[in-house]
Amino acid sequence: DGGITQSPKYLFRKEGQNVTLSCEQNLNHDAMYWYRQDPGQGLRLIYYSQIVNDFQKGDIAEGYSVSREKKESFPLTVTSAQKNPTAFYLCASSVGIWDRGYEQYFGPGTRLTVT
Amino acid sequence: DQQVKQNSPSLSVQEGRISILNCDYTNSMFDYFLWYKKYPAEGPTFLISISSIKDKNEDGRFTVFLNKSAKHLSLHIVPSQPGDSAVYFCAATDYSGNTPLVFGKGTRLSVIA
Numbered sequence: 688d689g690g691i692t693q694s695p696k697y698l699f700r701k702e703g704q705n706v707t708l709s710c711e712q713n714l715n716h717d718a719m720y721w722y723r724q725d726p727g728q729g730l731r732l733i734y735y736s737q738i739v740n741d742f743q744k745g746d747i748a749e750g751y752s753v754s755r756e757k758k759e760s761f762p763l764t765v766t767s768a769q770k771n772p773t774a775f776y777l778c779a780s781s782v783g784i785w786d787r788g789y790e791q792y793f794g795p796g797t798r799l800t801v802t
Numbered sequence: 803d804q805q806v807k808q809n810s811p812s813l814s815v816q817e818g819r820i821s822i823l824n825c826d827y828t829n830s831m832f833d834y835f836l837w838y839k840k841y842p843a844e845g846p847t848f849l850i851s852i853s854s855i856k857d858k859n860e861d862g863r864f865t866v867f868l869n870k871s872a873k874h875l876s877l878h879i880v881p882s883q884p885g886d887s888a889v890y891f892c893a894a895t896d897y898s899g900n901t902p903l904v905f906g907k908g909t910r911l912s913v914i915a
Contacts, residue, residue, distance in 0.1 A: 720902060729808075729905050730846070730908075777845050789851070790836065796845050
């Protein structure tokens with residue numbers, strides 16, 4: 688089945704620790720995205736990548752880092768510099784920003800709780 | 803500065819009646835619009851879209867209307883069903899190909915049986 692997987696579903700970390708969230712897609716999509724959802728805030732873009740080995744900051748990139756070494760993988764690291772990391776994190780992909788692949792397909796999300 | 807606004811955080815509708823969810827945008831460069839539906843603890847799923855060359859797009863019970871002069875779009879669900887209860891996000895982009903989707907904050911729809 689084609690789709691996007693995010694693991695784990697729930698993640699707990701102590702304050703001050705870095706944590707990496709996994710995102711894998713087998714849709715052969717060029718573009719991948721990370722969003723954060725907080726209550727009443729909608730979806731806020733953290734980082735996005737249009738192609739392998741290239742990525743751009745979104746609206747709230749501070750305290751996060753990403754890599755795109757493989758087309759199918761776009762892991763997000765939440766660093767200790769992120770002041771309020773507890774949130775629901777969503778990964779998405781689309782055919783390609785350039786190819787009118789506007790429709791984004793989302794993974795099931797990871798709920799990160801930092802205490 | 804919010805470029806895509808969904809001014810109603812929540813909406814309650816009786817089963818069988820029409821649900822109307824509204825979305826306003828400020829960026830005149832936007833020319834492609836999408837609606838997503840999201841259940842709790844799940845990722846959003848694509849529902850319906852419309853490009854600026856149209857003023858209406860219909861898919862089953864779902865219809866999206868676009869009023870470019872007012873920079874306004876709406877999603878109509880007829881008839882509403884309890885399974886439609888979810889958060890609905892409006893999103894917009896432009897045909898430049900370099901802009902990721904910009905999402906609104908969402909409207910929580912509750913369909914009451």
